Amino acid sequence: MEKTSRLPSWFKMQRAAGENYIAVKKTVESYGLNTICVSGRCPNIGECWNAGSATFMILGDICTRACRFCATKTGRPSAPDADEPLHLAEAVDELNLKHCVITSVDRDDLYDRGAGHWAETVKQVKKINGNVTIECLIPDFDGKTSLIRKIIEAKPEIISHNIETVRRLTPQIRTKADYDRSLGVLNLISQAGITAKSGFMLGLGETGEEILQTINDIFNSGCTILTIGQYLQPSFAHMEAVKYYTPDEFDEYRNIALNTGFRFVESSPHARSSYHAVRHV
Numbered sequence: 370m371e372k373t374s375r376l377p378s379w380f381k382m383q384r385a386a387g388e389n390y391i392a393v394k395k396t397v398e399s400y401g402l403n404t405i406c407v408s409g410r411c412p413n414i415g416e417c418w419n420a421g422s423a424t425f426m427i428l429g430d431i432c433t434r435a436c437r438f439c440a441t442k443t444g445r446p447s448a449p450d451a452d453e454p455l456h457l458a459e460a461v462d463e464l465n466l467k468h469c470v471i472t473s474v475d476r477d478d479l480y481d482r483g484a485g486h487w488a489e490t491v492k493q494v495k496k497i498n499g500n501v502t503i504e505c506l507i508p509d510f511d512g513k514t515s516l517i518r519k520i521i522e523a524k525p526e527i528i529s530h531n532i533e534t535v536r537r538l539t540p541q542i543r544t545k546a547d548y549d550r551s552l553g554v555l556n557l558i559s560q561a562g563i564t565a566k567s568g569f570m571l572g573l574g575e576t577g578e579e580i581l582q583t584i585n586d587i588f589n590s591g592c593t594i595l596t597i598g599q600y601l602q603p604s605f606a607h608m609e610a611v612k613y614y615t616p617d618e619f620d621e622y623r624n625i626a627l628n629t630g631f632r633f634v635e636s637s638p639h640a641r642s643s644y645h646a647v648r649h650v
């Protein structure tokens with residue numbers, strides 16, 4: 370496949386300056402919160418924030434892993450902010466969100482990998498926002514069942530964990546993570562009766578056959594919601610995109626996934642795990 374770095378014409382970025390965008394930015398900043406929208410340099414930030422939604426990122430903005438696709442800073446993080454769960458819950462209230470998506474950096478430095486902080490955050494959001502639905506996009510917690518169960522027991526409506534890429538490319542793209550461990554995380558969530566969701570990126574050098582296998586593997590883990598999006602190189606230090614798939618190709622994979630049995634599939638060049646997340650509930 371030919372390597373390419375210029376964005377194709379179907380990538381249209383919405384400008385950031387709307388009224389809602391400014392309100393979201395103000396709320397996020399005033400509560401001292403982080404978002405993956407900013408940390409991950411997400412191309413959809415104009416659209417999402419103008420629609421009044423954002424994806425909160427807890428446990429700081431420094432990740433202990435250094436995946437080759439991800440723009441989030443890597444290094445040695447500071448101790449978690451004990452006030453963050455409450456502040457996040459207050460921000461959800463202020464933004465009047467109907468659906469709240471939360472993710473985190475990996476915290477391999479903490480004895481519980483941040484699972485307790487996760488559970489407390491879900492608890493506070495529920496306490497202050499009676500009707501909000503919650504989606505937790507979690508790391509793999511090193512596959513430690515007891516830690517993943519802490520999030521399950523907090524009872525968010527959806528728990529997602531991204532497989533990110535096909536099996537063969539996983540060791541090159543995701544540091545420390547393991548394809549089968551991620552499938553195990555998804556299996557644990559679905560077995561517990563919570564809606565399980567996953568997603569992966571196209572454009573990292575995967576083959577058509579590998580894409581189909583990944584769709585099947587995720588489905589067999591018990592997931593009912595799937596996102597498929599285009600990988601974009603966040604900086605020259607990150608892995609280069611090998612291919613830009615066309616909107617028609619994304620449509621084709623959406624149909625394949627729906628025929629496989631998924632209840633909801635978000636598949637487009639712009640799709641990210643949290644893109645249009647309110648529709649997945």
Ligand code: SF4
Pocket residue numbers: 405406407409411412413414415417418422423424641642643644645
């Ligand atoms: S797709 Fe997700 S990460 Fe990107 S701007 Fe929207 S809510 Fe934020």
